[in-house]
Amino acid sequence: MEIDRKIRYGMVGGGPGAFIGEVHRMAAALDGKIELVAGSFSSKPEKSRKMGNKLHLSEDRVYTSYEEMAEEEAALPADERIDFVSITTPNHLHFPVAKAFIEQGIHVVCDKPMTHTIEEAEELCRLVEEHDVIFALTHNYTGYPMVKEARKLVADGKLGTLRKVVVEYPQGWLAQVGEDDNIWRLDPDRAGISSAVGDIGSHAENLVEYITGQKLTELYADIHSFGKGYELEDDANMLVHYDGGLRGILYCSQVSVGEENDLNIRLYGDEASLEWHQENPNYLRIKYEDAPEEVYKRGNTYLSDAAQFGNRIPQGHPEGFIEAFANIYSNVADVITARLSGEEANALAHDFPTVYDGAHGVHFINKAIESGKNRKWVDMEYDPTDG
Amino acid sequence: MEIDRKIRYGMVGGGPGAFIGEVHRMAAALDGKIELVAGSFSSKPEKSRKMGNKLHLSEDRVYTSYEEMAEEEAALPADERIDFVSITTPNHLHFPVAKAFIEQGIHVVCDKPMTHTIEEAEELCRLVEEHDVIFALTHNYTGYPMVKEARKLVADGKLGTLRKVVVEYPQGWLAQVGEDDNIWRLDPDRAGISSAVGDIGSHAENLVEYITGQKLTELYADIHSFGKGYELEDDANMLVHYDGGLRGILYCSQVSVGEENDLNIRLYGDEASLEWHQENPNYLRIKYEDAPEEVYKRGNTYLSDAAQFGNRIPQGHPEGFIEAFANIYSNVADVITARLSGEEANALAHDFPTVYDGAHGVHFINKAIESGKNRKWVDMEYDPTDG
Amino acid sequence: MEIDRKIRYGMVGGGPGAFIGEVHRMAAALDGKIELVAGSFSSKPEKSRKMGNKLHLSEDRVYTSYEEMAEEEAALPADERIDFVSITTPNHLHFPVAKAFIEQGIHVVCDKPMTHTIEEAEELCRLVEEHDVIFALTHNYTGYPMVKEARKLVADGKLGTLRKVVVEYPQGWLAQVGEDDNIWRLDPDRAGISSAVGDIGSHAENLVEYITGQKLTELYADIHSFGKGYELEDDANMLVHYDGGLRGILYCSQVSVGEENDLNIRLYGDEASLEWHQENPNYLRIKYEDAPEEVYKRGNTYLSDAAQFGNRIPQGHPEGFIEAFANIYSNVADVITARLSGEEANALAHDFPTVYDGAHGVHFINKAIESGKNRKWVDMEYDPTDG
Amino acid sequence: MEIDRKIRYGMVGGGPGAFIGEVHRMAAALDGKIELVAGSFSSKPEKSRKMGNKLHLSEDRVYTSYEEMAEEEAALPADERIDFVSITTPNHLHFPVAKAFIEQGIHVVCDKPMTHTIEEAEELCRLVEEHDVIFALTHNYTGYPMVKEARKLVADGKLGTLRKVVVEYPQGWLAQVGEDDNIWRLDPDRAGISSAVGDIGSHAENLVEYITGQKLTELYADIHSFGKGYELEDDANMLVHYDGGLRGILYCSQVSVGEENDLNIRLYGDEASLEWHQENPNYLRIKYEDAPEEVYKRGNTYLSDAAQFGNRIPQGHPEGFIEAFANIYSNVADVITARLSGEEANALAHDFPTVYDGAHGVHFINKAIESGKNRKWVDMEYDPTDG
Numbered sequence A, B, C, D: 001m002e003i004d005r006k007i008r009y010g011m012v013g014g015g016p017g018a019f020i021g022e023v024h025r026m027a028a029a030l031d032g033k034i035e036l037v038a039g040s041f042s043s044k045p046e047k048s049r050k051m052g053n054k055l056h057l058s059e060d061r062v063y064t065s066y067e068e069m070a071e072e073e074a075a076l077p078a079d080e081r082i083d084f085v086s087i088t089t090p091n092h093l094h095f096p097v098a099k100a101f102i103e104q105g106i107h108v109v110c111d112k113p114m115t116h117t118i119e120e121a122e123e124l125c126r127l128v129e130e131h132d133v134i135f136a137l138t139h140n141y142t143g144y145p146m147v148k149e150a151r152k153l154v155a156d157g158k159l160g161t162l163r164k165v166v167v168e169y170p171q172g173w174l175a176q177v178g179e180d181d182n183i184w185r186l187d188p189d190r191a192g193i194s195s196a197v198g199d200i201g202s203h204a205e206n207l208v209e210y211i212t213g214q215k216l217t218e219l220y221a222d223i224h225s226f227g228k229g230y231e232l233e234d235d236a237n238m239l240v241h242y243d244g245g246l247r248g249i250l251y252c253s254q255v256s257v258g259e260e261n262d263l264n265i266r267l268y269g270d271e272a273s274l275e276w277h278q279e280n281p282n283y284l285r286i287k288y289e290d291a292p293e294e295v296y297k298r299g300n301t302y303l304s305d306a307a308q309f310g311n312r313i314p315q316g317h318p319e320g321f322i323e324a325f326a327n328i329y330s331n332v333a334d335v336i337t338a339r340l341s342g343e344e345a346n347a348l349a350h351d352f353p354t355v356y357d358g359a360h361g362v363h364f365i366n367k368a369i370e371s372g373k374n375r376k377w378v379d380m381e382y383d384p385t386d387g
Helices: A019-029 A045-054 A066-075 A091-102 A118-131 A145-155 A196-212 A305-309 A321-341 A355-374 B019-029 B045-054 B066-075 B091-102 B118-131 B145-155 B196-212 B305-309 B321-341 B355-374 C019-029 C045-054 C066-075 C091-102 C118-131 C145-155 C196-212 C305-309 C321-341 C355-374 D019-029 D045-054 D066-075 D091-102 D118-131 D145-155 D196-212 D305-309 D321-341 D355-374
Strands: A007-013 A034-040 A084-088 A107-110 A135-137 A162-170 A216-224 A235-242 A247-253 A264-269 A272-277 A283-288 A293-297 B007-013 B034-040 B084-088 B107-110 B135-137 B162-170 B216-224 B235-242 B247-253 B264-269 B272-277 B283-288 B293-297 C007-013 C034-040 C084-088 C107-110 C135-137 C162-170 C216-224 C235-242 C247-253 C264-269 C272-277 C283-288 C293-297 D007-013 D034-040 D084-088 D107-110 D135-137 D162-170 D216-224 D235-242 D247-253 D264-269 D272-277 D283-288 D293-297
Touching: A007 A019, A007 A066, A007 A091, A007 A321, A019 A034, A019 A084, A019 A321, A034 A045, A034 A066, A066 A084, A066 A091, A084 A091, A091 A107, A091 A118, A107 A321, A118 A355, A135 A321, A135 A355, A145 A196, A145 A264, A145 A272, A145 A283, A145 A305, A145 A321, A162 A196, A162 A235, A196 A216, A196 A235, A196 A247, A196 A264, A196 A355, A216 A355, A216 B216, A235 A355, A235 B235, A235 B247, A247 B235, A247 B247, A321 C321, B007 B019, B007 B066, B007 B091, B007 B321, B019 B034, B019 B084, B019 B321, B034 B045, B034 B066, B066 B084, B066 B091, B084 B091, B091 B107, B091 B118, B107 B321, B118 B355, B135 B321, B135 B355, B145 B196, B145 B264, B145 B272, B145 B283, B145 B305, B145 B321, B162 B196, B162 B235, B196 B216, B196 B235, B196 B247, B196 B264, B196 B355, B216 B355, B235 B355, B321 D321, C007 C019, C007 C066, C007 C091, C007 C321, C019 C034, C019 C084, C019 C321, C034 C045, C034 C066, C066 C084, C066 C091, C084 C091, C091 C107, C091 C118, C107 C321, C118 C355, C135 C321, C135 C355, C145 C196, C145 C264, C145 C272, C145 C283, C145 C305, C145 C321, C162 C196, C162 C235, C162 D162, C196 C216, C196 C235, C196 C247, C196 C264, C196 C355, C216 C355, C216 D216, C235 C355, C235 D235, C235 D247, C247 D235, C247 D247, D007 D019, D007 D066, D007 D091, D007 D321, D019 D034, D019 D084, D019 D321, D034 D045, D034 D066, D066 D084, D066 D091, D084 D091, D091 D107, D091 D118, D107 D321, D118 D355, D135 D321, D135 D355, D145 D196, D145 D264, D145 D272, D145 D283, D145 D305, D145 D321, D162 D196, D162 D235, D196 D216, D196 D235, D196 D247, D196 D264, D196 D355, D216 D355, D235 D355
Parallel strands: A007 A034, A007 A084, A084 A107, A107 A135, A162 A247, B007 B034, B007 B084, B084 B107, B107 B135, B162 B247, C007 C034, C007 C084, C084 C107, C107 C135, C162 C247, D007 D034, D007 D084, D084 D107, D107 D135, D162 D247
Antiparallel strands: A162 A264, A216 A235, A235 A247, A264 A272, A272 A283, A283 A293, A293 D293, B162 B264, B216 B235, B235 B247, B264 B272, B272 B283, B283 B293, B293 C293, C162 C264, C216 C235, C235 C247, C264 C272, C272 C283, C283 C293, D162 D264, D216 D235, D235 D247, D264 D272, D272 D283, D283 D293
């Protein structure tokens, strides 16, 4: 499966100083099969233009608004226009930007959380189906090869019947934030109804569903704002029950001072358990009742095809965050290439989070905050295609 | 402060094959200031006698029942009789055994949980006061030097205002237990109303209170029995709130397959955080918002007096579980020695869990199970001297 | 300092299946400032053409030999031709390929070891001076931010006077190689006089010199071939003395079964010591005589400018091997850009290994093998500009 | 196999403030089968007497010299006198003290290095044979259960043919010692011809021979004194060759600032490798070419009898330095008990270092210093029974 050019994309957001826009660009560039050709990098035209220059884009492909970009790109001939758009704006813009491009039939890679409201999320599901576009959400942590290995081991029954999960996402960057720091993630207008759950708790929840294949049935959230000068929660501790009998703990925190980005999961079945840490992502630990603990290491031939597919360099040469992120881009590019060439993509390339995962994530955030505010268990059953 | 003999003790429980009795004996022997001189090691006289022989006890100091032992030891001259008794029986016997010895004015070291019911616990508090005996409960994990250092750092304000705690106690030894294994910890008659919370959750709770000095105000427990053939919970996940504003997660599990005895705590203040793992107990990690993480190591001169006091050998020569356990015995021996010699013990020697900690523990177990059964928050305020 | 286009490069070597060619391409692409426009990927024209197609190169920029490529690229107008060439062939071709491009005034990024013989190495030094080209050798491990931090800490005197170094580079990939595996690194014609020392020992030696700024004065090597069917050493243990009084151990091994790519260094001064492991590269440990060990972590504001300069993403988001490799490319691109724009590059961008480091490396390899064969100390003093 | 009393011992050395004497006493006391009944704790009678009081010894069993103690203890009736003596003096006294007790037919536990000179060592071998006493040398690190497991795995062929060893023993306690600190280990009169090699290098060498069963055939040592004001080496780096084809690196250092007591070993065969660290002694890592790394953990049923025999408490409850040390005492006590009762001891109880290991150690120290001073390889072949 090959086409005789790189896949082309444009970016909305990711202007000067935006860390996540840089990450998307590095992730897209890594494998040499995707090129950036257009962008609307800021709502301020001057900033957008400057970014375009810095990225050596053609000036006529740098736009002053996402609406203009969606329209003009769609109007270009098929052998020039972007194949997909990357949306890396603050949260409140994900919905209108995604909508604009989907309606032009342009594929989408979108940051999470997908939208502010569940209605918007369902509208995107509907639009994706209607326009038959490819939509990928950057729950990037599922791009790590050893997370893919974890999913495969669970699916193969290595752990037996799943019983308990402990998934944690502590960060400390808000621990000492002052009232004047004007952080958009703490501003409900731009971030939505949640800070910690929306930004990182949703990654933790997605990680569990990805690895286990089980869906949340109910949760109880204890949420709190330790910081001063803002309303949104910066810490959330949850009790969680899943539809396959799994139960446990999910927590996320932005005030765990000294923690950097320590997403981690421990998952226990009746036959074995696994442990994975995002900050040391090339290793996966498997533990048994009466056998030595095993350390699976990225890049080895004893790993499954799933782990090999998302692998670039040999064992012992550490891969990191950008490589995992790049796996979403690489897979999206492969699936787009397959469409363009009229062939089937490798089944493993379809492994990226979809618009339905996005709707699930928005549902999770809303329900967690509802539980926290009412101090009640909430029923999580939900089918986004069922609006 | 010295007397010209070793402190003498007797043991109730700890017969052939009882792991915890062995641990008590090793802990008591380690520092060469305590000697075992009497015992009622089993409810079966023959077994008790055999154990006495094995331990080279004088035959007239091996008893066929704890009642007999309490009476006869009390009747011996002061320069012969035991100074204290160690109680290492199954849980249901802690209360009657402790009562029998306290009423004879004999000091007590007792395994936890202290009693089955809160009424028994309060009765012991009353008896300890009435008979003015020393009573130590073996919440042994607070005997580790680096736990003492953690408490000191918190007291000194190193962490700032405490915000969040995550305390975990996963074990896996019940993960594959069958219905026929006849484990006393799963039998309500011998273990009481709880398995996981009573056996290990109470250690976790005690560890938090020891390090932080804060008391639980409310908790919510999600409890479950994953195993087949028994009623008591083997897994408990709790949301916890403390009286100083600290909140977080406490969990304990006996079905976390592959985990051995991984009690661990992470504690976050607004200025720094700490992390300690029982399985690697000579290290304490301190993390900051904007400075390198620090690893404090047992045995170094930069540690506080509290950590030095419970220290035997130089840095880099690992101390373990028995040494921590021995710190309770050593402290009890020092306090008894002080009484015998009419002097003051070193203030640091008074650092062992008391009968009130025991009552708190029983209260915690009862309330956690109540919360779990009713799926409700429970109010934890409690003063054991207030019965 | 900016130019209005990306820096352009061509590659020699790196055909289908060549891991290191892929790494160079990913490293060059990562930051979006370099583009691949030409190549001679294999000595077999068909293979080279195929690779060019896969990489979406223009067909007239895919060459059938490096000689043709050097000539034809040099003949292109300045606004089309490559700015530099990447040489990723087997070792024996480094010299002729580098020579061909340098003589055309084209800058070079070259794999190590730079050449087979010291004469070739000195010839390259001379040519680089004569043609005034930029020459970077991919001792990529010095690209890691925490290695740069280590160098800065040493330069700042944090460790005091350096005394001892232990640098290790164990791998296991040759542990079970058979006689029929036809591995080019074991073939003297393609690999030169050395396997382990040439391939990985030279990285270890470079790492010490980079961090400490000290030069080897003498070494004693104990070399051995554990494998069957080849002559070159697969294991080398060395005693090393440096000109600043540092002494210690350097070893490299390709038969350390189960080790993946565990380059690591411990460096002891009279005031503090440091430890760094390539397989967990985002952390640097600093230890003291009487203060807690410190763990420096990539991406934090307390790190030096040198560590920040080679940093892409925030703390806790692990960077890996490709990012470190990319730092060489990024620096080379910045220095080329500075030349093109007639400005000064950031001083930190000049931080990449040069042709003189390459000559030092070849000298090291030759002397280590000489020592090993003669079982004698060898004098290491050497000035490559002094040929 | 049982006798109806504890094994009795006396101590020479171990006066106030002597760390190693305390360790011996704790190790002897731990299992409740040995009791201290006599001692000559210091060459100063007053100090010795004070120590005896502190240890609650009978006054007539506290002696003013080791000569007196040997004689008087030997003169006591068999059911009173000590079964063995523990020698914990500075090095130069090991020989005369051991000689005195052996000649009285009293068993010996002796610190290492066993003697200053090889002649003394051989004399002890001869005396031990002549008087048929049990003699144990406290190479205590071989007492760790996971070291015993390592030996068993090697003996069972798990690693295949052994190829390479890296054994390290870095400490930092001399890194900042001044000329006035008057440290006996740096004084040739009391410490002998070596500091680092004699004190810790000999442990490293013993560890390799214990685990592998191979004997040194030749070594090359690079020794150095970094400190000021003393002659003895504080750092030694060695190349080592063994009689089974194993070769590698052995180093020891007392100036590796920030290291505490980090004895560790990595051992590579052609099929697997192992890694063990004294500071985290409950874990043993086994690595393979193409299978996940395994972590063996103390206390588990999958371990060999050898590891179980030296085990006291369940998995996850860390054992440390004292427990490993106690395994030597426990084994010696079992072997003495067997003699007294006329039965066979458990074969595993014979697992402690002997007088021949001690002679080997003295030989190793002498040869290493000889190599270091002459900058020459030294032939290590040696049979202590062959004097």
